[in-house]
Amino acid sequence: MSIANRRPVPVLLLATGFLALWLILAAFPFMWTLWGSFKVEGDFFSKADWANSIYGTLTTAETGGSFTGDGYHGAWIKEEFWRAALNTAIVCVCVVTVSLTCGTLGGYALARSGYRYAFWFLFFALIFRAMPPITLVSGYLLPFFEWNLWGHLYTTIIVLVAINQPFTLWMLHAFFKNIPQDLDESAMVDGCTRFQAFRHVIIPVMWPGVITTGLFSFLLAYNDFAVTTMLLSKENQTMIPKIASFLGTTQTKGNVMFAVAAVVSVTAPLFVMIMFFQRQIVSGLTAGAVKG
Numbered sequence: 001m002s003i004a005n006r007r008p009v010p011v012l013l014l015a016t017g018f019l020a021l022w023l024i025l026a027a028f029p030f031m032w033t034l035w036g037s038f039k040v041e042g043d044f045f046s047k048a049d050w051a052n053s054i055y056g057t058l059t060t061a062e063t064g065g066s067f068t069g070d071g072y073h074g075a076w077i078k079e080e081f082w083r084a085a086l087n088t089a090i091v092c093v094c095v096v097t098v099s100l101t102c103g104t105l106g107g108y109a110l111a112r113s114g115y116r117y118a119f120w121f122l123f124f125a126l127i128f129r130a131m132p133p134i135t136l137v138s139g140y141l142l143p144f145f146e147w148n149l150w151g152h153l154y155t156t157i158i159v160l161v162a163i164n165q166p167f168t169l170w171m172l173h174a175f176f177k178n179i180p181q182d183l184d185e186s187a188m189v190d191g192c193t194r195f196q197a198f199r200h201v202i203i204p205v206m207w208p209g210v211i212t213t214g215l216f217s218f219l220l221a222y223n224d225f226a227v228t229t230m231l232l233s234k235e236n237q238t239m240i241p242k243i244a245s246f247l248g249t250t251q252t253k254g255n256v257m258f259a260v261a262a263v264v265s266v267t268a269p270l271f272v273m274i275m276f277f278q279r280q281i282v283s284g285l286t287a288g289a290v291k292g
Helices: 009-038 056-064 071-076 081-114 119-131 133-144 153-177 182-190 194-205 206-223 227-229 239-246 257-291
Strands: none
Touching: 056 227, 071 081, 071 119, 071 257, 081 119, 081 153, 081 194, 081 206, 081 239, 081 257, 133 153, 133 227, 153 206, 153 227, 182 194, 194 206, 206 257, 227 239, 239 257
């Protein structure tokens, strides 16, 4: 190690300690929820002794073991949480597919356009994206009720795409702007049409950017609560509104352990997905921040 790269031991220990503390604080809520999802409500939310949530005193008394899968069984089987998971998968796949298709074509066209309208188009798209989603949803409610479209998955897909499209346009436009236009021109000189140059030359170069944008679009649809709650009927709920229904209302009693198990079920796939795509996310974000 060169002298320039050496770090004082106190600084290194301080940085390591800070990183360890940050990781513990960031991971603790999920790990605690994961642990509690295998307990009964009396243990996990014990007011008499917080240690019950660790040792599972009531869990052992009620189920015969320190851990139980009743929360997962109740959520996924009794309350049919699998239907909400299937609805979420349909919504996410459709939103990502439509958003990326339109965003990729539109972002490329705007990035290569020499007309001033491209700037104003992106400007108004940014204003549209900055508006709270709840204000946009309220505008859709009347026609959806008038045309008997409320409560279906495709109505939610339409609204989520409308909300998400300005973001994908801006993000993909930035990626395309950082790709030299000489690549397009060289491909067309070699006999490619504009679309062939886009498909065979430009897309492979900016594939990390497409993946990064697709992941953000997926997270918007996956984690959405306001839009899906207002536009979907009880039979077509996605996972996030379904979790809220487990908590009950003033008229109906809920089961909080079903909600805890469902929260773990919703969060765990996100960890796996981010770990799997972390290299593409980093390279995509870096590509969008560096001039080509």
